[in-house]
Amino acid sequence: MKEVHRAITDGPRIGLDMIAIPAGSDVDLDLRLEAVSEGVLVTGCVSGETEGQCVRCLEPVSGTASVYLTELFAYPDSATDETTDADEMHRIVDDKIDLEQAIIDAVALDLPHTPLCRDDCQGLCPECGVRLAVAEAGHHHDKIDPRWAGLASKFAEEPESKP
Ligand SMILES: [Zn+2]
Numbered sequence: 001m002k003e004v005h006r007a008i009t010d011g012p013r014i015g016l017d018m019i020a021i022p023a024g025s026d027v028d029l030d031l032r033l034e035a036v037s038e039g040v041l042v043t044g045c046v047s048g049e050t051e052g053q054c055v056r057c058l059e060p061v062s063g064t065a066s067v068y069l070t071e072l073f074a075y076p077d078s079a080t081d082e083t084t085d086a087d088e089m090h091r092i093v094d095d096k097i098d099l100e101q102a103i104i105d106a107v108a109l110d111l112p113h114t115p116l117c118r119d120d121c122q123g124l125c126p127e128c129g130v131r132l133a134v135a136e137a138g139h140h141h142d143k144i145d146p147r148w149a150g151l152a153s154k155f156a157e158e159p160e161s162k163p
């Protein structure tokens with residue numbers, strides 16, 4: 001059995017559109033590699049700091065991704081190799097295991113698809129786009145009284161006067 005304690009500092013961006021461990025950010029690996037009959041079993045923790053954007057108000061969101069990895073990398077010509085497809089089970093290729101894809105997949109699964117700056121984020125005002133968390137209390141827009149709507153639309157058309 002082999003243990004791997006390593007920090008990757010030059011990795012790619014790992015995550016989803018709205019939130020990810022940025023490229024070049026530290027990713028800590030704390031893994032065990034164990035030879036089993038069908039291949040090498042990799043278990044352990046992968047963690048890193050995430051950066052993203054709140055899906056409601058677009059404010060920055062940061063956090064920590066910490067995932068527990070359990071991945072079997074099958075030996076070529078093992079029974080597992082013969083009975084599974086390449087996309088459902090990792091393979092040992094040229095005596096190497098490619099942890100990168102396994103880590104990318106595991107972190108992507110763990111991250112929230114709709115990151116929020118806080119659970120009760122109120123998002124943006126649908127009328128003017130101001131962030132409601134910083135808008136004045138009871139922020140709202142006066143709707144035009146229906147009796148005046150006709151008049152307002154007349155004014156709205158006025159700037160299109162002919163030369
Ligand atoms: Zn938010």
Ligand SMILES: [Zn+2]
Pocket residue numbers: 125126127128129130139140141
């Ligand atoms: Zn508004």
